[in-house]
Amino acid sequence: MDSALIPEGADRCSFPKFAIGISIVGAVALWGVYAMFLCWFKGLNQTNMNDYYGFALWIWADLAVIAVGGGAFFTGLLKYIFKVDELKNIINFAVIIGFICYSSALLILAIDIGQPLRGWFIFWHANVHSMLTEVAFCLSCYFAVLTIEFIPNILENRQANKVPFFHHLAHNMHGVMAIFAATGAFLSFFHQGSLGGVAGVMYGRPFAVREGLLIWPWTFFLFTWSAAAFGPCFTLMVTKITEVITGKKLVKDNVVHLLAKISGWMITTYIIAKIIDTIYWAMVTAPSLGFKMSHFYTNNSFYGYWILVTEIVICGVLPGFLLLNKSTRENPTTRLIAIVLGVIGVCLNRWVMVLQIMAVPVMSFDTWALYIPSWQEVATTVLPVAYGIILIAITYRYLPVFPQERELNQPRVDQ
Amino acid sequence: MIQDKKAHKFGMVIDLDKCTGCGSCMVSCMSENNVPFKEDESRKKDSITWMRVYKLTNGKSFPDTQVVYMPRPCQHCSGKGGHGHSPCVSVCPATATDYGYDTGIVSQIYTRCFGCRYCMGACPYHARYFNWWDPKWPEGMENYLSPNVSPRMRGVVEKCSFCYHRYQLAREKAYGEGRDGIEESEYQTACTTACPAGAIVFGDLNDPSHMVHQIVKPDPHPDPMNKYVVDKSRNPKVFRLLERLGTNTKIYYLSEREWVRKAGDNYLDGEWDKVKNHHGSSSHE
Amino acid sequence: MKVDRRSFLGLGLGAVAGVVVSPVGLKLTDDSSIWTQNWPWTPVPIDGEISYDSSVCNLCPGNCGISVRKIAGRPVKIEGLDGYPVNDGGACLHGIAGLQYLYDPSRVRTPLRKNGDIFEAISWDEAISFTAGKLADIRKSNAPQKLACITDKTQGSVPGLFKRFLTAFGSPNLYAMPSLESNLELTAQTLHGSGNTLGFDLENSDFVLSFGAGLIEGWGSPVNCFKANASRKERHAVLYQVEPRLSNTAATADKWIPVKPGTEADLALGICAVMIKNNLFDAANFKAGFAKFAAMVQIEYSLDKVAQTCGINPGEIEKIASLFAKAKMPVAVPGKGRGDSGQNLKEFAAVHTLNCLVGNLNKTGGVFIMAQNDYLSFPEAVMDNVAETGAGQEKMAGSVNDLVEKVNAADKPVVDALFVYNANPCYSLSAPKRVRQAFKKIPFVVSFSSFLDETAMEADVILPINTFLERMEDVPSQAGLAKNIIGMIRPVIKPVFDTKDPGDALILLSTALEGTIAESFGWESYAECLESVTGNNWSSLSEEGHVVISEGAPEGVPEVDFTFLATNPSTVQAQGEFELTLIPIDNMHLTGAALTVSPFALKTVSDRVLTGTDIVVEINPATAKGLKDCGDAILTTPVGEARVKVNFNEGIMPGVIGMVRGLGHTFDNKFVSNKGVNVNDLIGPVIESGSGLDAAFGIKAKISKA
Numbered sequence A: 001m002d003s004a005l006i007p008e009g010a011d012r013c014s015f016p017k018f019a020i021g022i023s024i025v026g027a028v029a030l031w032g033v034y035a036m037f038l039c040w041f042k043g044l045n046q047t048n049m050n051d052y053y054g055f056a057l058w059i060w061a062d063l064a065v066i067a068v069g070g071g072a073f074f075t076g077l078l079k080y081i082f083k084v085d086e087l088k089n090i091i092n093f094a095v096i097i098g099f100i101c102y103s104s105a106l107l108i109l110a111i112d113i114g115q116p117l118r119g120w121f122i123f124w125h126a127n128v129h130s131m132l133t134e135v136a137f138c139l140s141c142y143f144a145v146l147t148i149e150f151i152p153n154i155l156e157n158r159q160a161n162k163v164p165f166f167h168h169l170a171h172n173m174h175g176v177m178a179i180f181a182a183t184g185a186f187l188s189f190f191h192q193g194s195l196g197g198v199a200g201v202m203y204g205r206p207f208a209v210r211e212g213l214l215i216w217p218w219t220f221f222l223f224t225w226s227a228a229a230f231g232p233c234f235t236l237m238v239t240k241i242t243e244v245i246t247g248k249k250l251v252k253d254n255v256v257h258l259l260a261k262i263s264g265w266m267i268t269t270y271i272i273a274k275i276i277d278t279i280y281w282a283m284v285t286a287p288s289l290g291f292k293m294s295h296f297y298t299n300n301s302f303y304g305y306w307i308l309v310t311e312i313v314i315c316g317v318l319p320g321f322l323l324l325n326k327s328t329r330e331n332p333t334t335r336l337i338a339i340v341l342g343v344i345g346v347c348l349n350r351w352v353m354v355l356q357i358m359a360v361p362v363m364s365f366d367t368w369a370l371y372i373p374s375w376q377e378v379a380t381t382v383l384p385v386a387y388g389i390i391l392i393a394i395t396y397r398y399l400p401v402f403p404q405e406r407e408l409n410q411p412r413v414d415q
Numbered sequence B: 001m002i003q004d005k006k007a008h009k010f011g012m013v014i015d016l017d018k019c020t021g022c023g024s025c026m027v028s029c030m031s032e033n034n035v036p037f038k039e040d041e042s043r044k045k046d047s048i049t050w051m052r053v054y055k056l057t058n059g060k061s062f063p064d065t066q067v068v069y070m071p072r073p074c075q076h077c078s079g080k081g082g083h084g085h086s087p088c089v090s091v092c093p094a095t096a097t098d099y100g101y102d103t104g105i106v107s108q109i110y111t112r113c114f115g116c117r118y119c120m121g122a123c124p125y126h127a128r129y130f131n132w133w134d135p136k137w138p139e140g141m142e143n144y145l146s147p148n149v150s151p152r153m154r155g156v157v158e159k160c161s162f163c164y165h166r167y168q169l170a171r172e173k174a175y176g177e178g179r180d181g182i183e184e185s186e187y188q189t190a191c192t193t194a195c196p197a198g199a200i201v202f203g204d205l206n207d208p209s210h211m212v213h214q215i216v217k218p219d220p221h222p223d224p225m226n227k228y229v230v231d232k233s234r235n236p237k238v239f240r241l242l243e244r245l246g247t248n249t250k251i252y253y254l255s256e257r258e259w260v261r262k263a264g265d266n267y268l269d270g271e272w273d274k275v276k277n278h279h280g281s282s283s284h285e
Numbered sequence C: 001m002k003v004d005r006r007s008f009l010g011l012g013l014g015a016v017a018g019v020v021v022s023p024v025g026l027k028l029t030d031d032s033s034i035w036t037q038n039w040p041w042t043p044v045p046i047d048g049e050i051s052y053d054s055s056v057c058n059l060c061p062g063n064c065g066i067s068v069r070k071i072a073g074r075p076v077k078i079e080g081l082d083g084y085p086v087n088d089g090g091a092c093l094h095g096i097a098g099l100q101y102l103y104d105p106s107r108v109r110t111p112l113r114k115n116g117d118i119f120e121a122i123s124w125d126e127a128i129s130f131t132a133g134k135l136a137d138i139r140k141s142n143a144p145q146k147l148a149c150i151t152d153k154t155q156g157s158v159p160g161l162f163k164r165f166l167t168a169f170g171s172p173n174l175y176a177m178p179s180l181e182s183n184l185e186l187t188a189q190t191l192h193g194s195g196n197t198l199g200f201d202l203e204n205s206d207f208v209l210s211f212g213a214g215l216i217e218g219w220g221s222p223v224n225c226f227k228a229n230a231s232r233k234e235r236h237a238v239l240y241q242v243e244p245r246l247s248n249t250a251a252t253a254d255k256w257i258p259v260k261p262g263t264e265a266d267l268a269l270g271i272c273a274v275m276i277k278n279n280l281f282d283a284a285n286f287k288a289g290f291a292k293f294a295a296m297v298q299i300e301y302s303l304d305k306v307a308q309t310c311g312i313n314p315g316e317i318e319k320i321a322s323l324f325a326k327a328k329m330p331v332a333v334p335g336k337g338r339g340d341s342g343q344n345l346k347e348f349a350a351v352h353t354l355n356c357l358v359g360n361l362n363k364t365g366g367v368f369i370m371a372q373n374d375y376l377s378f379p380e381a382v383m384d385n386v387a388e389t390g391a392g393q394e395k396m397a398g399s400v401n402d403l404v405e406k407v408n409a410a411d412k413p414v415v416d417a418l419f420v421y422n423a424n425p426c427y428s429l430s431a432p433k434r435v436r437q438a439f440k441k442i443p444f445v446v447s448f449s450s451f452l453d454e455t456a457m458e459a460d461v462i463l464p465i466n467t468f469l470e471r472m473e474d475v476p477s478q479a480g481l482a483k484n485i486i487g488m489i490r491p492v493i494k495p496v497f498d499t500k501d502p503g504d505a506l507i508l509l510s511t512a513l514e515g516t517i518a519e520s521f522g523w524e525s526y527a528e529c530l531e532s533v534t535g536n537n538w539s540s541l542s543e544e545g546h547v548v549i550s551e552g553a554p555e556g557v558p559e560v561d562f563t564f565l566a567t568n569p570s571t572v573q574a575q576g577e578f579e580l581t582l583i584p585i586d587n588m589h590l591t592g593a594a595l596t597v598s599p600f601a602l603k604t605v606s607d608r609v610l611t612g613t614d615i616v617v618e619i620n621p622a623t624a625k626g627l628k629d630c631g632d633a634i635l636t637t638p639v640g641e642a643r644v645k646v647n648f649n650e651g652i653m654p655g656v657i658g659m660v661r662g663l664g665h666t667f668d669n670k671f672v673s674n675k676g677v678n679v680n681d682l683i684g685p686v687i688e689s690g691s692g693l694d695a696a697f698g699i700k701a702k703i704s705k706a
């Protein structure tokens, strides 16, 4: 039915099967869209956020998708700047995942702010001292870059590519992609960092605040580093999921091993920095403000020490080790465990840097504040996931996303 | 130390030994500033009270329990080193909240705020409130709203303004009468004038003739122990909330009771005993 | 032109580029953001000329001077009036929130008549002629004494007019709700003879021994008490607070003396015993019964006995006695909480006896024995035969509570018609269910009320009354204020709804009734009446807004009569057999009786008092067996049961449960009603023999996990 659009030589499921799959996920997306409109028309009272939790589930989701979307800039950086050529086999997919993550982040922000129609004030009345201003500028520019990086892949669609203009455009864009990749890497460095800065500069919040370099608190560098480290894990994880769902091998093992190895090095170096940062914060920064470390971890079972151990050891040190070690890296099971743990770890880090900050009391007579998101928050947070699945399904079906797909899946006899 | 005679630094001292927790200041503030109300205001985490009175206890058991009430308006933080980068102002991406270098007042521009709530996360005093709902008054009740303070729309943050409109009115009046400055009594906040116990003293911390200056005796030198802390009080009975963070609040609290002064900040075990006696300030008159 | 794919795409791209580059997008974006700043559903207050009116607040007996800021004639803010002799500037939260009463959603906007279960709006003419018709029938039956009236207080021209109406009609049955003032008058009458009341010179005293008086919880003239309390620090005056719970007053006191609930009188008499034994008293003015009293306390209130009863160690009692006796200007203050409900004469008399013993009567910083106000001069009411006979009868009951009992006990209606003015007995008396039952048995109830509250809901006709912001009234100071001041309420705005001054409503009614009743109300309006009855004081009242009748210590040493206490009247016990005692808590943020809390004031109430629609009771963790802090529980007393939440409070005596007074309203107002429990529903009346006061200071209770 839609075979004219499907990349040449690629094997895809029947259109009705595809349509059914899309509509199931689409129903989930519609639920999210409904919640989104509720939030826009009735206001943020639809959420369970409150004056203690001004930042909550959404901002976590925002930071988390941006962190895991870091695979795009980092892979781009390696491919185009450091000329790690094998990565060309996964770069398209990394870019698509990045595009999904960043468009989702922008959508979440548009729901999250109390006055969506005034969102552009962040540019118009920009305050240069605010990390969020930096985030907004870099995020928007980087999204534009990602779009540009995504376009050639779209134009490679079998029908689009027949239009000579598009064909040439795609070709030429590939040619100059290094410039965009460099720009993207630069922008990413800043907005990943400034997201970390958002927390680190809150000197009224001893759980968040960090010393740093010039105007940048250590969290600035840690966020960039962690996005670069764990972003590829997410790319690999989604690749793996796509392979399982399509029942096909899409990327060659050497490419996967290479990206996993790079990720392993990044994770390990990151986690060392993170451990040093945590120790310095716990031993120097917090005590100088009158806080024992236990203040932050011992009131309720939710924000206990387990969360720190899980983030740093189980989801940091362990995946780092598993990916550095050749045998565990090349063993599909341990590699999968490592990348899943890594993704959980970076998401947990973003959770802690958003939610736990809000939960910890600062005034000696204040109380811990816990919150449970409303269904509207959950639905709008699930929305990007559904949207991502749909977009991946469509791009996979109609675009030549994986250059090695054909080679890895020899044409069947009947073709 | 040279001080710009023109620049005010408005602030308060609240005498916690006088405060009865009666809530007049809270209601006066709500009434003065068109603060809305809704059906259930018992969820304090979404109840807009620019002035909030906290109840503190000494944590001891019967019959040694003690209680004190701590009124908490916006602390009008001057930020690290007193440079105007208060925790909330420095983070606002849209410059919707601003530090007035001529008054020391942290303002909030409702029509510019787009409701990102970063400022709320940054403020450790929970002095900022978000309009989760459209403000609604029962039919006819909007007739008591004051035109001096615009009612806020849904989706923006609001907070204590030190009754800035009262400052404007006082200035206009002085200007109309051909006077240069305003008198201490001409600009007083609604919570101050309402307090039946006279627990709140408001004025210009920069002006030695003002009561607030005389009680606080702000130290002209930064705290030698922490370069970010300025304007520490030289009155040993006076303290600020979370002074060690370097927020440099302009709300000072006064109490004879040591446990109350200790509750104003966080201390590691044994730390308080080292600082309590010269806690007011490191330098003395 | 042939539109092929290429030109189509070209045009499309061109159009997109055009829109992006053109100012249309910018303009729309800008417009939409401006629109969010001017949402039509967010009100824009109208600006105009600023003016200030001064008046007096009568939301409570404090009668503070207020200044009302108006914009273009619209009141926008109430503040305390600087220089006013009661409050000099400050105001309490209820007064400051006063404008919320003006536009209260539960205000009665027009006269109402009950038709079956619902009220229908009628005109004033209809309401007056309907009511007058019903009343005329009662007079025709020659039993005019069967018209009864409940008011909030007895002083001032408005209660005066109600009294006059009843007299001209032919009924002696006027009853005032219990109040601190009435308790003080009864105390003064018991110890110093009738016609007196007590004033406490707190602002000059150097040692205040308070027996639970909520000096910063609404006792007396609240703002005046706040100021006196706040100035203690500068004056180096000391406050000792005796009560079972660490109230805010106890928290600011120099010493909190926890005492078992209901044993305050024992402690006071025990201190009397120590003072007498150690000759720490001044007997200059003692008349009847002192010797007998002195002997009685040594036996019945010996140190060990009292220590045992009150749960205080004997050494401490002796120390308090000696500090009190040796202070320069000591004063002992009776009246737990606000001092109005659940009080007993024995306790008031016992505490005041401390003042008598220490010799601080009519001395600066002590207690002033003041003559009751008599600044009003009403001409004699004109009475016909029916009125003479009716008004000459004995009063049907001794108090509002007694009236309720009598109505409920009788088979046939003993009251044919009832007026209720500025009172809410169907909420504020203990066990209000029985009050509503009595109201249902009364064939015709007329409510003079501004709000459709619990009592107004029980009425057959509601005559809507102006709030204090819309009317004129003289308000004499009371409730223990050590000055005699007449304040003048002046309208700051024209009535917002179709309401009238209570005096005008009475004049209309009397005119409709014709004859001698009309003759007794021969004024054109209440304003004219007020001018004529206030006589010499009118010019100051109308010009200054108040008159100071007396200030400072009165002359002379009053006589003290010990007979009442010398007989050692029995102490009121809490009803029931349960192990714990439930006591009501008076909280400044809430209102006790006369008035329902405003939305603003309710906003200041802690979530440890009210959470959602659940009331939170206080209990010492040591007593809270099996309960969890913040958990749900069932509280049971001999008269009722309620679902509550629990707040562990180290500041309440073990064995005691505290429940705030002022919640659990049931009328239609989503902001303040149907929140929590009315503590009165859990407490039955306990009548003190002799005084007839409902002395239920609390009730035995049990609490268990829900």
Ligand SMILES: Nc1nc2c(c(=O)[nH]1)N[C@H]1C(S)=C(S)[C@@H](COP(=O)(O)OP(=O)(O)OC[C@H]3O[C@@H](n4cnc5c(=O)[nH]c(N)nc54)[C@H](O)[C@@H]3O)O[C@H]1N2
Residues within 6 Å of the ligand: C151, C152, C177, C178, C179, C180, C340, C341, C342, C421, C422, C423, C424, C425, C428, C429, C430, C448, C449, C450, C451, C453, C455, C456, C465, C466, C467, C468, C469, C502, C592, C593, C594, C595, C596, C661, C680
């Ligand atoms: N068990 C128990 N008994 C009590 C008390 C208690 O707390 N518990 N309290 C005692 C005390 S302190 C009192 S005062 C009485 C309470 O008795 P009241 O003082 O009589 O109390 P309410 O009837 O509730 O008063 C509320 C009424 O006041 C009227 N009102 C309010 N503002 C205005 C106004 O400006 N003008 C006019 N005309 N009317 C107005 C409204 O009609 C409303 O219905 O009960 C006493 N008895």
Ligand SMILES: Nc1nc2c(c(=O)[nH]1)N[C@H]1C(S)=C(S)[C@@H](COP(=O)(O)OP(=O)(O)OC[C@H]3O[C@@H](n4cnc5c(=O)[nH]c(N)nc54)[C@H](O)[C@@H]3O)O[C@H]1N2
Residues within 6 Å of the ligand: C059, C060, C061, C062, C092, C152, C153, C154, C155, C176, C177, C178, C179, C180, C181, C182, C185, C197, C217, C218, C219, C222, C338, C340, C372, C373, C477, C478, C479, C587, C588, C589, C590, C591, C592, C593, C594, C595
């Ligand atoms: N914070 C706070 N404060 C409050 C309250 C609250 O809820 N919160 N409640 C307020 C309320 S509702 C009340 S009712 C008050 C209590 O106070 P009210 O209920 O208002 O009582 P009074 O006004 O004292 O009414 C009694 C009056 O009658 C007069 N009187 C009594 N008997 C006689 C007599 O035989 N002859 C003459 N000539 N006069 C007589 C007394 O002089 C006195 O003035 O407390 C008020 N204070």
Ligand code: SF4
Residues within 6 Å of the ligand: A204, B073, B074, B075, B076, B077, B086, B087, B088, B089, B106, B122, B123, B124, B125, B126, B127, B128, B159, B247
């Ligand atoms: S108290 Fe909070 S809102 Fe006020 S200036 Fe300080 S940080 Fe800002």
Ligand code: SF4
Residues within 6 Å of the ligand: B091, B092, B093, B094, B095, B096, B097, B112, B113, B114, B115, B116, B117, B118, B119, B120, B156, B157
């Ligand atoms: S919520 Fe408003 S004031 Fe606060 S940071 Fe965001 S834009 Fe600024």
Ligand code: SF4
Residues within 6 Å of the ligand: B028, B029, B030, B032, B033, B050, B051, B073, B074, B159, B160, B161, B162, B163, B189, B190, B191, B192
């Ligand atoms: S200064 Fe004004 S705005 Fe601030 S708390 Fe006081 S009354 Fe409210």
Ligand code: SF4
Residues within 6 Å of the ligand: B018, B019, B020, B021, B022, B023, B024, B025, B026, B053, B069, B071, B194, B195, B196, B197, B198, B199, B200
């Ligand atoms: S008005 Fe005064 S006494 Fe009452 S709570 Fe506020 S500061 Fe304290």
Ligand code: SF4
Residues within 6 Å of the ligand: C057, C058, C059, C060, C061, C062, C063, C064, C091, C092, C093, C094, C095, C096, C221, C222, C223
């Ligand atoms: S104390 Fe009483 S009279 Fe004074 S302002 Fe408050 S309610 Fe009004």
Ligand SMILES: [Mo]
Residues within 6 Å of the ligand: C340, C592, C593, C594, C595
């Ligand atoms: Mo009352």
